[in-house]
Amino acid sequence: MQNLLLLLAGYIFYAWADFRFLSYLVGISLLNFYLGMYIEKTTNATAKKWLLYAGLLQGIGGLMYFKYFNFFISSFKSAFQSLGINLNVHTLNIIIPLGISFFTFRTISYVIEIYKEKITASRDWVVFFTYVSFFPCILSGPIDRPQKLIPQLEKERVFNNSQATDGLRQILWGLFKKIVIADNCASFTNNVFDNFHTIPASALLIGAFFYTIQLYADFSGYTDMAIGIARLIGFNITRNFNYPFYSQNIAEYWRKWHMSLTSWLTDYVFTPLSIALRDYGKAGIIIAIIINFTICGIWHGANWTYVLFGFLHGCYFIPIILRGTLNKKKRIVKGQLLPSPVEFVNMVATFLLVMFTLVIFRSESIGQAFQYFGSMFSMSIFTVPSLSIFDIHGSKVIIIAFFIFLMLIAEWLQREKEYGLQISNVKRSFLRWGIYYGLIVLILVFIDKQETFIYLQF
Numbered sequence: 001m002q003n004l005l006l007l008l009a010g011y012i013f014y015a016w017a018d019f020r021f022l023s024y025l026v027g028i029s030l031l032n033f034y035l036g037m038y039i040e041k042t043t044n045a046t047a048k049k050w051l052l053y054a055g056l057l058q059g060i061g062g063l064m065y066f067k068y069f070n071f072f073i074s075s076f077k078s079a080f081q082s083l084g085i086n087l088n089v090h091t092l093n094i095i096i097p098l099g100i101s102f103f104t105f106r107t108i109s110y111v112i113e114i115y116k117e118k119i120t121a122s123r124d125w126v127v128f129f130t131y132v133s134f135f136p137c138i139l140s141g142p143i144d145r146p147q148k149l150i151p152q153l154e155k156e157r158v159f160n161n162s163q164a165t166d167g168l169r170q171i172l173w174g175l176f177k178k179i180v181i182a183d184n185c186a187s188f189t190n191n192v193f194d195n196f197h198t199i200p201a202s203a204l205l206i207g208a209f210f211y212t213i214q215l216y217a218d219f220s221g222y223t224d225m226a227i228g229i230a231r232l233i234g235f236n237i238t239r240n241f242n243y244p245f246y247s248q249n250i251a252e253y254w255r256k257w258h259m260s261l262t263s264w265l266t267d268y269v270f271t272p273l274s275i276a277l278r279d280y281g282k283a284g285i286i287i288a289i290i291i292n293f294t295i296c297g298i299w300h301g302a303n304w305t306y307v308l309f310g311f312l313h314g315c316y317f318i319p320i321i322l323r324g325t326l327n328k329k330k331r332i333v334k335g336q337l338l339p340s341p342v343e344f345v346n347m348v349a350t351f352l353l354v355m356f357t358l359v360i361f362r363s364e365s366i367g368q369a370f371q372y373f374g375s376m377f378s379m380s381i382f383t384v385p386s387l388s389i390f391d392i393h394g395s396k397v398i399i400i401a402f403f404i405f406l407m408l409i410a411e412w413l414q415r416e417k418e419y420g421l422q423i424s425n426v427k428r429s430f431l432r433w434g435i436y437y438g439l440i441v442l443i444l445v446f447i448d449k450q451e452t453f454i455y456l457q458f
Contacts, residue, residue, distance in 0.1 A: 010133035021097035029132045032107040036121035055111035071302030099139040127153045136226040140455040142238040142260040157234030167231030173421035174224025177217040183451045185214035201381035212355045248346035250316040290314035
């Protein structure tokens with residue numbers, strides 16, 4: 001009965017966004033449910049492999065059609081136009097189902113893990129359908145593996161007060177990051193990226209910084225809320241962020257950013273490729289990791305900016321691979337109040353590398369991204385930008401900058417915890433409740449203007 005309630009909640013939640021694609025969600029759940037059972041019980045190796053291919057074809061094919069069909073048509077047409085050949089081909093009016101990248105990766109990992117005999121196929125259709133449509137995660141992740149979520153669905157959940165309280169704290173922290181920080185950063189970034197031709201380089205630099213913070217606060221805020229809601233109803237789902245801005249190199253950054261996607265691609269793309277290319281030594285690893293991150297970029301959407309974004313991040317790994325430190329984890333000493341000068345420089349350098357690459361991620365086209373860079377790296381970078389450029393009141397700039405500083409300090413101090421507001425160990429209750437009520441007041445004050453979640457479009 002608990003699972004039926006969750007399944008119904010998931011379908012109502014998804015249909016509320018767009019009921020037309022509910023049939024697609026049900027259809028792929030039904031297909032993969034039976035594929036899983038047939039893959040498990042089939043003894044013929046060739047037949048088992050073809051059943052796996054059917055599951056992969058359905059998942060990857062659905063993504064290719066809904067997300068990338070028009071992209072390929074447009075790119076194909078543009079390539080011929082550059083040669084002076086005009087093709088009479090047209091794009092289709094395709095609406096992309098919300099969350100397709102997230103629930104498709106769930107079904108793909110399910111059939112692969114059964115094929116590898118790492119899990120057994122579910123015989124309970126309610127459990128499996130709920131796994132695919134689990135409503136806290138269906139729109140923007142995290143991408144839970146079947147080994148983690150399905151066993152929790154197969155047993156009765158009993159209300160746990162401390163777990164629910166912890167979930168409420170994480171929801172509150174996620175709301176703070178989303179509403180107070182991300183939505184207000186959007187006031188800067190939307191204006192800057194829409195008018196980058198007419199504003200000085202210093203303002204463009206600030207815009208790039210605020211977009212980096214906005215993307216993190218928006219996506220990690222969503223994740224905090226999803227994890228918190230899941231804890232309220234008795235589930236522990238995958239952690240997706242581990243304070244990535246305190247990473248000391250790009251490899252550590254990707255181990256801490258969108259962790260469920262990174263680990264998924266590592267297991268199902270990078271590892272098989274690196275094994276296939278192992279005879280080529282470090283060159284094989286470089287090729288595998290560039291392909292891996294190019295796919296990571298494409299996963300975000302049908303635009304050449306995402307392809308370049310992923311390709312560049314793959315290239316950033318080359319020095320680390322050549323030095324042989326790819327798997328070497330740098331960790332700031334536990335309990336250390338401040339980082340060492342070397343650690344601080346490494347963190348700032350990594351942040352700037354990520355920040356500049358996110359300009360490509362945010363831009364409408366590669367051409368626009370390079371125009372933005374051209375304007376940003378000009379002599380006007382030494383000018384003081386007028387606040388009128390951002391179309392906001394000066395005091396609001398200072399307030400939002402203060403809240404960003406507050407979030408970064410809180411997460412630095414809490415970097416050994418799972419999220420920034422995990423303060424159950426604070427013994428003085430008046431201090432804890434003062435922080436809770438303070439955040440609630442801030443959320444209510446800033447909730448008047450809400451932006452959509454950035455990762456809904458992916």
